[in-house]
Amino acid sequence: MRTDAADAGLAPAAYRTPAEPAMDDGGPRRDAREEGSGRTRRLEYPPAPEPLPVPVVDNHTHLDMRDGLVAVDVHRAMDAAEAVGVVGAVQVGCDLPSARFTVEAIETEPRLLGAVALHPNEAARLSECGRFEEAFEEIARLAEHPRVRAVGETGLDHFRTRDEAGHAAQEASFRRHIRLARRLGKALQIHDRDAHDDVVRVLLEEEADDGLPPHVVFHCFSGGPELARICAEHGWLASFAGPVTFKANDALREALRLLPNDLLLVETDAPFLTPHPHRGRPNAPYLVPLTLRAMAETRGQGLDDLGRCVGESTRRVYGEF
Numbered sequence: 001m002r003t004d005a006a007d008a009g010l011a012p013a014a015y016r017t018p019a020e021p022a023m024d025d026g027g028p029r030r031d032a033r034e035e036g037s038g039r040t041r042r043l044e045y046p047p048a049p050e051p052l053p054v055p056v057v058d059n060h061t062h063l064d065m066r067d068g069l070v071a072v073d074v075h076r077a078m079d080a081a082e083a084v085g086v087v088g089a090v091q092v093g094c095d096l097p098s099a100r101f102t103v104e105a106i107e108t109e110p111r112l113l114g115a116v117a118l119h120p121n122e123a124a125r126l127s128e129c130g131r132f133e134e135a136f137e138e139i140a141r142l143a144e145h146p147r148v149r150a151v152g153e154t155g156l157d158h159f160r161t162r163d164e165a166g167h168a169a170q171e172a173s174f175r176r177h178i179r180l181a182r183r184l185g186k187a188l189q190i191h192d193r194d195a196h197d198d199v200v201r202v203l204l205e206e207e208a209d210d211g212l213p214p215h216v217v218f219h220c221f222s223g224g225p226e227l228a229r230i231c232a233e234h235g236w237l238a239s240f241a242g243p244v245t246f247k248a249n250d251a252l253r254e255a256l257r258l259l260p261n262d263l264l265l266v267e268t269d270a271p272f273l274t275p276h277p278h279r280g281r282p283n284a285p286y287l288v289p290l291t292l293r294a295m296a297e298t299r300g301q302g303l304d305d306l307g308r309c310v311g312e313s314t315r316r317v318y319g320e321f
């Protein structure tokens with residue numbers, strides 16, 4: 001719900017809506033309508049939250065995806081983030097254009113590391129038109145970049161891809177990405193939408209086969225206590241995004257309370273999943289503090305203590321910037 005208090009203050013300068021909206025550059029962008037309801041979204045960026053007491057990293061963001069009425073380059077995005085204690089981000093490319101963007105971005109912006117993969121829905125699409133192999137080869141090449149520190153997002157999406165052939169293509173692609181991350185010794189970032197059981201099954205099968213990559217991260221963790229217990233048992237990390245701040249998600253908060261300190265990460269998945277109280281508006285790395293604060297409150301943990309734990313896990317998984 002929108003309140004006056006939520007709108008106190010201004011969006012960071014780079015994100016303020018100009019009098020003349022920027023020309024559409026034709027690049028990828030978030031839909032101006034609400035997913036599900038189809039309602040028109042409010043497109044102004046939210047005000048900057050109170051800065052964090054300890055620095056953290058947004059471990060999953062899509063800076064190539066436009067939203068709102070203003071185009072913001074990666075440097076200004078990270079300036080706005082740094083001003084509230086979000087000192088770095090993992091830029092995620094999930095198709096070929098965004099993977100190429102990712103490598104360009106990490107070469108010019110020292111506060112960014114990269115992750116590249118073919119998103120499960122993109123993998124299903126490419127397989128259907130016979131172009132998966134060629135695309136995967138380029139992803140495998142880009143993943144070798146020394147500042148690409150994760151393979152992702154890969155996994156299973158049973159929400160958007162519903163047919164059997166699509167599911168099979170996603171699973172085959174997921175296994176290829178797991179093996180790529182293992183071969184390169186890089187982290188794996190998993191996209192799991194309505195597919196917990198199958199994601200866990202594939203991970204365990206691959207583990208029994210040849211072992212898993214050094215770090216396994218559930219990006220935008222969306223499971224309940226059961227998945228949290230499985231993650232804790234196997235040392236898989238859970239990265240929390242805006243949904244942990246949404247009223248309806250009690251099972252998600254229960255999962256968050258169950259996870260040990262050393263398996264927690266925080267992310268925006270920007271421009272999607274904007275945290276409360278700005279749900280539906282554009283998201284960006286400078287909004288991480290809202291999610292981290294909600295996480296600390298849920299766990300009954302000091303914000304600085306949680307921030308330090310998240311910071312240590314981020315370094316362990318992705319290395320130094």
Ligand SMILES: [Zn+2]
Nearest residue numbers: 153191219220
């Ligand atoms: Zn995802």
Ligand SMILES: [Zn+2]
Nearest residue numbers: 060092153269
């Ligand atoms: Zn994502």
